[in-house]
Amino acid sequence: MDAIWVNLLNGLSWGMLLFLISVGLTTVFGVLGVLNFAHGSFFMLGAYLCMQAMAWFPSFWLGLLVGPVVAAGVGAVVERCLLRRVYARDLSFQLLLTFAILLVLDDGVRLIWGSRYHVVDPPAVLAGVVPMFGGSYPVYRLFLVAVGPAVGLGLWAFFRLTRWGKVIRAAAMDREMAEGVGIRVPALFTAVFTFGTWLAALGGALAAPHQSVGPAMGERIIIESFIVVVVGGLGSFPGAFVGALVLGLFESFGTLFAGRAQMALPYLVLAAVLLVRPRGLFGQEA
Amino acid sequence: MGGGSRAWLGLGLLAGLALCPLVVPMYWVFILTEVLIMGLLAMSFNLLFGGAGLLSFGQASLFGVGAYGAALVLLHGPPSLGLAFAAGVGGAALVSLVIGYLCVRRDEIFFAMLTLGFGMMLFTVAHNWREVTGGSDGLSGFALPTLPVLGLSLFDPRVMYWFTLAVVAAGVGVLWRVHRSSFGLVLRASRENRERLAFVGASVARYRLAAFVVSGTLSGAAGVLFCLFNQMATPDVMHWAYSARPVLMAVLGGSTVFLGPAFGAAAFFALEQAVTSVTDSWMIVLGAVLIPVVLYFPEGILGTLVRWVSRPGRGDRE
Numbered sequence: 106m107d108a109i110w111v112n113l114l115n116g117l118s119w120g121m122l123l124f125l126i127s128v129g130l131t132t133v134f135g136v137l138g139v140l141n142f143a144h145g146s147f148f149m150l151g152a153y154l155c156m157q158a159m160a161w162f163p164s165f166w167l168g169l170l171v172g173p174v175v176a177a178g179v180g181a182v183v184e185r186c187l188l189r190r191v192y193a194r195d196l197s198f199q200l201l202l203t204f205a206i207l208l209v210l211d212d213g214v215r216l217i218w219g220s221r222y223h224v225v226d227p228p229a230v231l232a233g234v235v236p237m238f239g240g241s242y243p244v245y246r247l248f249l250v251a252v253g254p255a256v257g258l259g260l261w262a263f264f265r266l267t268r269w270g271k272v273i274r275a276a277a278m279d280r281e282m283a284e285g286v287g288i289r290v291p292a293l294f295t296a297v298f299t300f301g302t303w304l305a306a307l308g309g310a311l312a313a314p315h316q317s318v319g320p321a322m323g324e325r326i327i328i329e330s331f332i333v334v335v336v337g338g339l340g341s342f343p344g345a346f347v348g349a350l351v352l353g354l355f356e357s358f359g360t361l362f363a364g365r366a367q368m369a370l371p372y373l374v375l376a377a378v379l380l381v382r383p384r385g386l387f388g389q390e391a
Numbered sequence: 392m393g394g395g396s397r398a399w400l401g402l403g404l405l406a407g408l409a410l411c412p413l414v415v416p417m418y419w420v421f422i423l424t425e426v427l428i429m430g431l432l433a434m435s436f437n438l439l440f441g442g443a444g445l446l447s448f449g450q451a452s453l454f455g456v457g458a459y460g461a462a463l464v465l466l467h468g469p470p471s472l473g474l475a476f477a478a479g480v481g482g483a484a485l486v487s488l489v490i491g492y493l494c495v496r497r498d499e500i501f502f503a504m505l506t507l508g509f510g511m512m513l514f515t516v517a518h519n520w521r522e523v524t525g526g527s528d529g530l531s532g533f534a535l536p537t538l539p540v541l542g543l544s545l546f547d548p549r550v551m552y553w554f555t556l557a558v559v560a561a562g563v564g565v566l567w568r569v570h571r572s573s574f575g576l577v578l579r580a581s582r583e584n585r586e587r588l589a590f591v592g593a594s595v596a597r598y599r600l601a602a603f604v605v606s607g608t609l610s611g612a613a614g615v616l617f618c619l620f621n622q623m624a625t626p627d628v629m630h631w632a633y634s635a636r637p638v639l640m641a642v643l644g645g646s647t648v649f650l651g652p653a654f655g656a657a658a659f660f661a662l663e664q665a666v667t668s669v670t671d672s673w674m675i676v677l678g679a680v681l682i683p684v685v686l687y688f689p690e691g692i693l694g695t696l697v698r699w700v701s702r703p704g705r706g707d708r709e
Contacts, residue, residue, distance in 0.1 A: 140500055190686055196499045197446045201642055202685045204635065208678030216672055328511070328631065335504045369515040375508040376493070383497060 110238045112357045118246040120353020121253025122312050126326060127333040127345040128260060129304030135340030136277040136297045139188060140196070142203035144305050145327025146210035150176040151306025152313040152322065153218055156225050165228035165314070173306035179210075180302025184295050192294075207323070215320045227314035245314055252311065257346055264342065273297060277340070332375045338388025347386060401567075408556055412549040424552045426660050428616045429640065431559045433652035434566055435609035436637035441646035442575060443602050444582030446503045449490070449510020450637050453607040455517060455629030457483045457614025459524060462624035465533040472536040476615055483611020484604060486513070491603030495596050498585070507631055517626040529625030545619060555616050562609045563653070569605060570649055578602055639677070643684060645691025654693040 130144045155172030159165060183206060191199050226232065227245040234241040264270035276283040276293050284290050309322075316322065333352055337344025352371055359367035378385060408427075412420045432454055439445040460479035468474060494505045517524045524530065535545040543550045569575050580588045581595050589595055618624045627633060636659075637652070644655020659677075666676045688695045 187682065187686070194689070197440070197444075197503075198685055198689060200446070200500075200503065201638070202682065204638075205678045205681035205685060208674045208681070212672050212675035212678065216675065324632065328507070331504060332508070335501070339500070365519045366515070368519060369512050372508040372512045372515070376505065376512070379497065379501060379505055379508075380493060383501060 107238055107240075108361065111240075111242070112361060113354070114242060114246060114250065116354035116357030117253075117350070118249040118315070118353075119357060120350040121249050122308055122315065123326075123329060123333055123353055124253050124346055124349035125256060125308035125311065126305050127330040127337070127349050128257070128342065129301035129308075130330050131334040131337070131340055131342065131345045132273075132304075133298055133301040134334065136273060137188070137294055138192065139199045139203065140331075140339075141301070142200055142327065143183070143206040143210055144203075144301070144330065145323035145325075146207050146214075147176050147180060147302045147305040147323075148309040148312070148326050149214060149318075149320070149323030150179065150210060151309030152225075152318045153214055153309075154306070155310035155313050156223055156318055157218075159225065165226075169307070169310045172310045173303050176306030176309075177299045177303035180306075181295055181299040183302075184298035188298065189291070189294070207327075211320060211323055214323075218320075220320050222317040222319040224317055225313040231314075249311065249315060256307075261342070329371060332371050334385075336375060336378045336385055338385030341385065341387035344385055344387030405556075405560055409553065412552050417548060420548050420552050422660055422664065424548070424555050424620055426657050427552075427555050427559045428613050428620060429636065429659070430653035430656040431562045431613040431616070432610055433637040433640035433644070433656050434563060434650075435606045435613065437641045437646055437652040438566060438569065438578075438602055438606045438609075440638070440641055441651070442570070442582070443578045443599055445495075445599065445603075446499070446638070447506040447603075447606070448503045448631060448634050448638070449506035449508075449513075450606075450610055451631075451634035452510035452513040452629045453483045453487050453490075453610040454614040454617065454633075455513065455624070455626070456486050457611030458618035458624035458628060459517060459530065459614075460611070461615040461618040462530040462533065463523075465536065465618075466530055470534055470536040472539065475536065475619070476612070479615035479618070480608055480611045483614065484608040487604050487607025487611075488600075491600045491607065495599035495603055507634070510629065510634055511631055514626055514629040514631075517629050524624075524626070527626060529623055531623035533622070535619060535622060551620060555620065558612060558616055562612055565605070565609065567649065569602075574598070574601070639681065641691075642689075643681070643691055645694025645697075647690050648694045648697055651691050651693045655691060658692055 126144065126148050130141060133139060133141050133144070151173050153172075154175050155165075155168035158168040158171040158175075162168075162171075187202060187206065188199075191202050227248075231245045231248050233244055235244050235247065264274060272283075272288055272293065275286075276288060276290055276297075280290055283293075312322070329352065333348040334345055335348075336351065337346070337348030352374060355370050355374055356367065359370045363370055382388070408423075411423055415423070432450065436447060436450045439447050439450075457479035460482035461475040464471070464475045464478040468478075490506070490509045494502055494509070497505055517529075518527055520526075537544050538550070538554065545551050545554060577588070577593055577598050581593075581598060585595055614624075614628075617628065640655035640659050641652040642655070643658055644653065645651030648654075662677070662680065663673055666673045670676075684691065690698060
């Protein structure tokens with residue numbers, strides 16, 4: 106199988122996972138104004154909870170349903186009890202609070218499930234490989250390539266067409282005005298944060314069969330999703346999509362042309378975009 | 392507190408620290424040396440954070456440049472302490488000039504993300520350029536130079552401690568001069584209101600760049616000390632997770648008080664020692680301590696103490 110095609114599909118499937126995580130991060134930032142350092146930890150929590158649910162009821166689909174919902178419940182508690190108190194504060198302190206939450210969640214996961222790596226099998230329908238371009242390719246990765254746009258389209262329809270979506274966009278645009286027309290902004294903030302965590306955890310549950318589940322997976326993904334949302338433009342929905350694809354493809358093709366420097370590519374992309382377009386590709390100039 | 396009593400306080404603190412190795416067990420001499428080194432790193436970080444309101448999330452990479460600079464000299468060059476310092480500190484100054492030039496025009500989240508990105512680029516260089524940096528193993532196996540005065544050996548933990556104390560005290564002295572100068576005042580003004588400062592004719596970017604280079608250079612000096620102390624330089628000290636340490640220390644101790652971050656470093660290590668003697672889960676405790684600090688004591692431990700002490704005094708006079 107041609108290296109170009111393999112890299113293209115690898116980049117797309119990784120990019121789609123990145124998108125699922127980043128879209129939650131960027132939505133939370135857009136509405137609440139908080140850059141959530143613990144977002145990657147919810148990603149990891151989703152993977153672990155999915156794995157745990159699969160151990161109790163042996164079905165991947167049930168795990169995919171239960172894991173993210175439980176993780177989102179944790180997210181709701183975090184917003185209610187902690188984040189709510191710092192909306193008026195400096196951005197640095199918000200970042201620090203979510204970093205403290207990251208420390209607690211990451212070590213909490215290590216306490217509960219131990220520090221070894223776990224393998225999660227994909228469901229039977231998506232297991233194995235499929236012949237392609239004179240070679241073979243894992244079915245599960247193709248599934249991820251398809252899931253990303255599906256979720257993206259669903260989210261787009263939700264934000265554009267439903268009443269809830271419009272309410273959220275209104276609150277993101279002008280909090281005071283939204284309150285003025287009778288939107289219950291505090292409850293909305295809880296809902297949005299819970300939704301954002303659910304998206305992160307869904308990404309984690311979907312990532313579980315794609316990579317091994319371990320205590321370092323949140324730490325690794327959070328920096329990459331930071332890069333995606335900053336490159337795409339903080340708070341921008343299409344930005345997260347394009348940013349995730351750019352990063353996913355850069356990383357997979359980087360193995361072809363950059364060799365050992367491949368690890369530095371995401372940071373190079375970040376620096377280059379921020380220096381040329383400080384607000385990101387799709388960000389509005391303030 | 393007047394200028395005179397401040398000077399006496401500083402001298403008393405220095406004398407107390409200098410006497411420590413004569414009274415505490417050897418194990419604590421090691422811990423205290425590390426506290427001093429991390430204290431300098433946290434204080435140099437706080438020149439940007441507490442001083443100019445810039446949250447740098449790549450400070451440890453400059454610390455790492457200092458460590459690698461010294462390690463490379465000691466491994467391949469003559470066993471000269473001066474040369475090791477020149478390479479480490481000079482390297483950190485040069486790198487922070489370049490990174491700072493690219494970062495200082497951005498604010499808040501963008502500054503934090505840019506410093507994080509450049510820091511991780513430097514980490515990648517250290518981690519992957521095996522021929523020069525030794526890859527993930529880092530550089531080790533070099534002899535420590537002897538002190539030019541008295542021919543004392545740095546292998547003696549007490550000598551290492553006193554030497555560290557001297558360098559850290561000098562670094563803190565530099566930071567104090569900056570803090571008290573009109574330059575420090577302009578920096579704090581840039582934190583309060585950047586636009587207004589620009590209107591009165593100050594080049595905010597140039598002031599920030601100067602602060603970034605001073606901060607990076609002193610972080611490099613801390614890195615050289617760290618390299619001498621551990622007799623190696625490893626890439627993990629350049630990772631963003633390590634860059635979080637000076638941030639946590641500054642917030643824990645108090646970013647609004649001059650010595651707050653150093654105090655935070657001491658509190659950080661004391662807490663770590665206390666927790667790790669009971670359980671392995673030190674991070675969860677750190678997080679659990681940090682959450683109430685951020686929520687209820689944003690001025691940190693020392694900042695809150697200073698406010699409590701100074702408030703009744705002001706009340707008496709009024």
